[in-house]
Amino acid sequence: MFRIKVVFGLILLAFFLVVIRLFYWQVLQSTSLTQAASQQYFHTLDIAPLRGNLVANDGSPLVANKTAYLVYAEPKKIEKKDEFAQRISELLGLTKDLVSTRISQEDLVWVPLKHKVDEETSRKIKELKLEGIGFEKEGKRFYPESSMAAHLFGFVGSDINGDDKGYFGLEGFYNLALRGKPGSLVQEKDARGLPILLGSGRRIMAENGQTLELYLDRTVQFIIENKLKSGIEKYGAKEGLIAVMDPKTGGILGAAAWPKYDPSQFDNYPSSLFPNPLIAHTYEPGSTFKTLVMAAALSERVVEPSTEFNEDGPIKVGPYLIRTWNNEYHGQMTMIKVLEKSSNPGMVYVQKKLGKNKFVDYIKRYGFGEKTGIDLEEEAEAQIRKDSEWKEIDLATASFGQGIAVTPIQMLRAVASLANDGVLLEPHVVHKMIDASGKTIETKPKKIAEVLRPAAAKTITEMMINAVDNGEAKWAKPKGYRIAGKTGTAQIPVEGHYDENKTIASFVGFAPADDPKFVMLVLLREPTSSPWGSETAAPLFFSIVKELFAYYGISPKD
Amino acid sequence: MLGMIVIGLLLLQVVVSNRLANYGTHITQIETDITQLTQENQLLSEQIASESALMAISTKANTLGFTKTTTPVFLSDLPVALNSR
Numbered sequence: 001m002f003r004i005k006v007v008f009g010l011i012l013l014a015f016f017l018v019v020i021r022l023f024y025w026q027v028l029q030s031t032s033l034t035q036a037a038s039q040q041y042f043h044t045l046d047i048a049p050l051r052g053n054l055v056a057n058d059g060s061p062l063v064a065n066k067t068a069y070l071v072y073a074e075p076k077k078i079e080k081k082d083e084f085a086q087r088i089s090e091l092l093g094l095t096k097d098l099v100s101t102r103i104s105q106e107d108l109v110w111v112p113l114k115h116k117v118d119e120e121t122s123r124k125i126k127e128l129k130l131e132g133i134g135f136e137k138e139g140k141r142f143y144p145e146s147s148m149a150a151h152l153f154g155f156v157g158s159d160i161n162g163d164d165k166g167y168f169g170l171e172g173f174y175n176l177a178l179r180g181k182p183g184s185l186v187q188e189k190d191a192r193g194l195p196i197l198l199g200s201g202r203r204i205m206a207e208n209g210q211t212l213e214l215y216l217d218r219t220v221q222f223i224i225e226n227k228l229k230s231g232i233e234k235y236g237a238k239e240g241l242i243a244v245m246d247p248k249t250g251g252i253l254g255a256a257a258w259p260k261y262d263p264s265q266f267d268n269y270p271s272s273l274f275p276n277p278l279i280a281h282t283y284e285p286g287s288t289f290k291t292l293v294m295a296a297a298l299s300e301r302v303v304e305p306s307t308e309f310n311e312d313g314p315i316k317v318g319p320y321l322i323r324t325w326n327n328e329y330h331g332q333m334t335m336i337k338v339l340e341k342s343s344n345p346g347m348v349y350v351q352k353k354l355g356k357n358k359f360v361d362y363i364k365r366y367g368f369g370e371k372t373g374i375d376l377e378e379e380a381e382a383q384i385r386k387d388s389e390w391k392e393i394d395l396a397t398a399s400f401g402q403g404i405a406v407t408p409i410q411m412l413r414a415v416a417s418l419a420n421d422g423v424l425l426e427p428h429v430v431h432k433m434i435d436a437s438g439k440t441i442e443t444k445p446k447k448i449a450e451v452l453r454p455a456a457a458k459t460i461t462e463m464m465i466n467a468v469d470n471g472e473a474k475w476a477k478p479k480g481y482r483i484a485g486k487t488g489t490a491q492i493p494v495e496g497h498y499d500e501n502k503t504i505a506s507f508v509g510f511a512p513a514d515d516p517k518f519v520m521l522v523l524l525r526e527p528t529s530s531p532w533g534s535e536t537a538a539p540l541f542f543s544i545v546k547e548l549f550a551y552y553g554i555s556p557k558d
Numbered sequence: 559m560l561g562m563i564v565i566g567l568l569l570l571q572v573v574v575s576n577r578l579a580n581y582g583t584h585i586t587q588i589e590t591d592i593t594q595l596t597q598e599n600q601l602l603s604e605q606i607a608s609e610s611a612l613m614a615i616s617t618k619a620n621t622l623g624f625t626k627t628t629t630p631v632f633l634s635d636l637p638v639a640l641n642s643r
Binding site: 061064065066119142144146550555 | 579582
């Protein structure tokens with residue numbers, strides 16, 4: 001009887017052990033076993049989306065994608081580690097020590113060696129037929145026009161997870177639209193690894209990033225990039241910028257800045273070069289600002305082109321004396337002459353006629369003191385004084401563009417409003433967003449404000465044409481054309497005072513004046529050949545205008 | 559009669575399943591072809607973009623001896639024959 005009980009007890013114990021074991025496998029280990037099993041009979045693949053392209057207004061690619069590879073090593077498969085490190089490091093441009101350290105991690109199945117390796121290099125590595133090297137396809141940005149408009153486009157780097165992310169310019173601003181959505185493929189496979197049609201599986205297609213069609217005209221961009229480079233050399237400037245806008249749409253036709261960087265090798269450049277000076281830097285606009293103040297006074301009817309002002313010497317504002325740029329005085333002069341001679345005392349007179357409230361109101365209506373809303377990532381907010389902080393001397397100096405900080409895009413947009421019947425538009429770089437199915441979203445010109453009366457815009461245009469035809473830079477102007485423009489030479493504030501020898505020379509204008517095709521700002525920082533805008537920025541402006549006229553087929557009659 | 563139909567359908571299912579199972583090889587081949595063609599298209603697009611870049615065209619034009627027209631000539635007051643449609 002005892003033996004029967006022992007056998008029964010053992011059977012019971014065995015049964016109990018089986019139940020415990022089954023509980024362990026079927027309940028506790030269920031998840032990991034299901035995963036292990038699915039790895040055996042399911043094939044899972046992540047489908048990476050292609051990043052959207054940037055194309056010019058004629059559809060030609062400016063930023064596209066090219067195939068690249070993530071090169072990785074499988075340490076366990078590498079026998080001659082020293083030789084492997086030597087040969088791979090040479091081709092990948094890495095140090096031998098770095099490769100050696102990575103492949104010595106025997107406990108890892110694979111270790112990444114380098115991302116975004118181009119087709120040519122990966123082909124050379126494949127030819128070595130080394131054991132333990134692998135490749136995984138990934139996208140890489142490709143710039144057919146090299147570093148053209150680098151500041152406008154930005155670049156693609158990595159985020160903290162190692163995924164592609166756009167930084168600066170359009171790549172940064174439109175990162176979400178450009179990057180697309182990844183897809184995946186899960187498919188049942190047979191013993192040979194081939195897909196089973198009757199098996200279960202699902203495919204989620206990757207959604208490629210949207211293509212951005214820009215307002216940018218690559219010929220305009222090509223012209224201004226070349227001209228800026230030669231202008232910087234000719235006038236010995238430290239930095240420079242040229243921006244061209246369509247005044248009727250607010251579309252940016254081209255924007256070049258110097259010094260520039262190569263977006264495909266951005267890590268070789270200092271990060272201070274990445275922000276686009278068109279939107280991220282501020283400067284004092286100097287005499288170019290006079291056009292805006294004069295236009296405001298004309299619109300308010302406080303002056304007429306024929307209104308007379310007596311420029312008989314420096315004008316006194318509180319304890320300060322406001323002089324002309326060359327300390328020469330022309331006596332009785334009309335407002336037309338005030339702009340032509342770029343008279344600082346004359347502009348103080350205009351500002352006083354306008355009054356403090358109207359003057360500050362117009363500065364705001366032109367869009368100064370707030371972001372323009374351009375579709376680029378790093379736009380700076382150039383702040384202006386609070387209404388209560390404007391002193392008499394601040395108003396006086398601001399009337400001729402000193403003591404007020406603006407971004408070049410603010411200045412360009414404000415002058416574009418003069419060319420657009422007094423209507424201020426929101427500037428835009430992207431014209432259309434096109435998704436993979438061809439669905440297109442178009443950016444329509446966005447009106448921000450009617451700053452001036454159309455008649456005042458026409459009058460200031462005529463006064464600007466006169467300033468070009470009879471101003472200091474008239475020698476450089478192409479003959480037979482009506483071009484509206486204004487030079488500017490602003491001193492640079494350094495630690496609370498103005499440096500006598502450092503200037504920002506600029507020229508802003510639009511053409512053909514009667515039906516403007518473009519408005520352009522040329523800006524040179526610290527030119528050494530001459531500090532004056534009329535001798536540096538203005539001739540550079542006109543040399544570009546000549547090429548743009550030829551490109552657009554604009555004859556002197558137009 | 560019904561039995562015959564069932565057997566017939568079972569046989570058909572076996573045949574169809576067998577054929578579909580073999581299509582796995584075809585699918586793999588087709589997907590490989592698609593990948594390869596996509597890759598070729600990508601490379602060709604890169605080449606077209608590189609060759610049609612203004613930078614490349616400008617360099618080629620300079621090499622071939624082309625020069626930039628300094629000042630275009632605009633014809634005004636055209637003769638009647640040229641001016642008429």
